[in-house]
Amino acid sequence: MNLFYLIAFLSVFFSLLVIFSKNPVYSVLYLIITFFTFTIHYVLLNAQFLAIVNFIVYMGAIMVLFLFVLMLLNLNKDSEPLKSNIVKIAGVVAGMCLLVTLAGSVKALNVSDPLVLKNPDIGLVQNLGKVLFKDFLLPFEVSSILLLAAMVGAVLLAKKDPKKV
Amino acid sequence: MEYAFVLEKLILVTVIFLITLGIAAYSTLAERKIAGFIQGRVGPHRAGPWGMFQPLADGGKMFFKEEIIPAESNRFLFIAGPSLALLTASIGSAVIPWGRALTIGGRTIELQVTDINVGLLYIFGVVSLGVYGIMIGGWASNNKYSLMGAIRAASQNISYEIAMGLSIIALLMVTGTLSLKGIAAQQDGFWADGWFTWNVFKQPLSFLIFIVCAFAECNRTPFDLPESENELVAGYHTEYSGFKLGAFLFAEYINMFVSSAVMSTLYFGGYNFPFMHDLGLSENVVAILGVLALFAKIFFFIFFFMWIRWTIPRFRYDQLMNLGWKTLIPLAIANIVITGIWMTVKDLI
Numbered sequence: 001m002n003l004f005y006l007i008a009f010l011s012v013f014f015s016l017l018v019i020f021s022k023n024p025v026y027s028v029l030y031l032i033i034t035f036f037t038f039t040i041h042y043v044l045l046n047a048q049f050l051a052i053v054n055f056i057v058y059m060g061a062i063m064v065l066f067l068f069v070l071m072l073l074n075l076n077k078d079s080e081p082l083k084s085n086i087v088k089i090a091g092v093v094a095g096m097c098l099l100v101t102l103a104g105s106v107k108a109l110n111v112s113d114p115l116v117l118k119n120p121d122i123g124l125v126q127n128l129g130k131v132l133f134k135d136f137l138l139p140f141e142v143s144s145i146l147l148l149a150a151m152v153g154a155v156l157l158a159k160k161d162p163k164k165v
Numbered sequence: 166m167e168y169a170f171v172l173e174k175l176i177l178v179t180v181i182f183l184i185t186l187g188i189a190a191y192s193t194l195a196e197r198k199i200a201g202f203i204q205g206r207v208g209p210h211r212a213g214p215w216g217m218f219q220p221l222a223d224g225g226k227m228f229f230k231e232e233i234i235p236a237e238s239n240r241f242l243f244i245a246g247p248s249l250a251l252l253t254a255s256i257g258s259a260v261i262p263w264g265r266a267l268t269i270g271g272r273t274i275e276l277q278v279t280d281i282n283v284g285l286l287y288i289f290g291v292v293s294l295g296v297y298g299i300m301i302g303g304w305a306s307n308n309k310y311s312l313m314g315a316i317r318a319a320s321q322n323i324s325y326e327i328a329m330g331l332s333i334i335a336l337l338m339v340t341g342t343l344s345l346k347g348i349a350a351q352q353d354g355f356w357a358d359g360w361f362t363w364n365v366f367k368q369p370l371s372f373l374i375f376i377v378c379a380f381a382e383c384n385r386t387p388f389d390l391p392e393s394e395n396e397l398v399a400g401y402h403t404e405y406s407g408f409k410l411g412a413f414l415f416a417e418y419i420n421m422f423v424s425s426a427v428m429s430t431l432y433f434g435g436y437n438f439p440f441m442h443d444l445g446l447s448e449n450v451v452a453i454l455g456v457l458a459l460f461a462k463i464f465f466f467i468f469f470f471m472w473i474r475w476t477i478p479r480f481r482y483d484q485l486m487n488l489g490w491k492t493l494i495p496l497a498i499a500n501i502v503i504t505g506i507w508m509t510v511k512d513l514i
Binding site: 025029032048049051052053055056059060061064065067068071072124125126 | 242281282283286287289290292293294296297300301304312315316319320322323326343
């Protein structure tokens with residue numbers, strides 16, 4: 001339990017640093033550390049597969065691409081676009097709305113009932129695979145079609161001349 | 166948690182780490198010797214017999230050279246880059262099974278640091294982290310050649326990771342487990358049920374794709390675009406000197422060692438060798454011979470890495486991307502489909 005509080009503190013600390021650091025490359029590096037703490041959370045929950053997939057996909061692939069783009073842009077204070085006050089106010093209002101929604105949904109949760117899993121090994125690869133391919137086959141396949149559609153869309157957008165497809 | 170267990174693992178980790186460092190150090194000598202052999206030269210031969218002390222001399226030189234940190238660079242990240250490269254290179258060996266279990270005085274000692282049941286994915290994750298050291302170091306140098314090298318490394322690793330992952334999926338369909346210990350144990354001996362037990366004979370195309378991707382992930386020739394010296398001075402480590410440069414070079418050799426170990430374990434039977442159960446030897450002797458067999462395979466793959474380096478010239482950047490996206494990924498997907506059909510027809514599921 002102490003380990004959980006330490007990791008939770010680190011998660012919150014590094015995610016705050018993501019927001020407060022001025023340099024976007026630093027933000028991405030802090031975000032990588034935040035994702036790493038999430039991986040530790042998954043390991044603590046005995047969800048090994050989710051942990052390692054989070055590790056590979058978020059830390060290993062998506063963040064590399066983020067870093068790649070930011071390094072290419074090489075943003076600094078001089079080239080940062082000036083934001084008008086209206087945009088800032090809109091951002092604050094949107095953030096507050098999100099906060100209220102999140103707080104409301106957290107409050108609606110039944111926190112008095114501690115979560116005890118019927119099967120603590122559900123996060124292991126074998127069990128997770130069986131659940132995904134037996135009980136939740138349709139949602140699983142639908143989400144794969146969604147990802148495929150996103151991929152096709154990205155390829156179409158990246159094509160130089162869409163008429164020649 | 167008993168103390169003997171902790172002590173056992175501690176010794177194992179230390180031994181593996183020292184062996185890793187030793188092999189990485191002597192790989193630099195082997196590389197120069199093999200280059201000399203292939204080009205009809207002698208190679209380093211002054212320091213000790215056959216140049217045996219050359220790595221020590223090189224290491225000493227790296228230590229005592231002046232450390233230069235460019236004035237306009239990002240100081241913290243400049244140091245973090247090579248450290249991260251060395252760290253991510255070394256942690257990959259944690260899940261490799263080095264041999265069968267030894268039995269000493271009624272106590273079974275596993276020659277593997279940890280057998281997590283997602284071992285293969287762990288290796289994959291560590292490999293995908295390896296690029297951060299290069300990217301951070303290259304960006305923090307504040308040098309256009311370093312940045313170009315870092316960006317090349319990032320796009321190359323991302324491209325070849327996909328093909329590597331897809332080639333592993335076909336292997337997983339055959340083995341049915343992600344644990345490296347399980348995969349090694351399945352390849353017991355050399356011949357069983359009328360076919361070879363080693364996975365390379367079951368999944369040859371998967372192995373071919375995997376080894377090409379391993380070359381690309383280790384930034385070895387013909388895929389050493391991130392440090393191609395005739396375009397980018399020295400790529401991502403242009404600004405590095407002294408021991409920080411040494412760390413980058415060392416990380417490359419450790420990566421080579423770990424990926425050789427992974428390839429031996431996944432495809433070439435790991436610690437298994439032919440006729441291992443027919444020689445009438447005790448279990449412990451077989452286990453020790455198995456460790457030697459694994460290292461023989463690893464040394465062969467390290468030699469293969471070097472052999473390729475001094476044989477095949479570097480790719481052009483567009484050729485690299487075409488090979489990754491238009492050849493290896495479709496081949497890997499076709500391999501998955503063929504494996505699936507074959508397993509369904511043969512009713513192996």
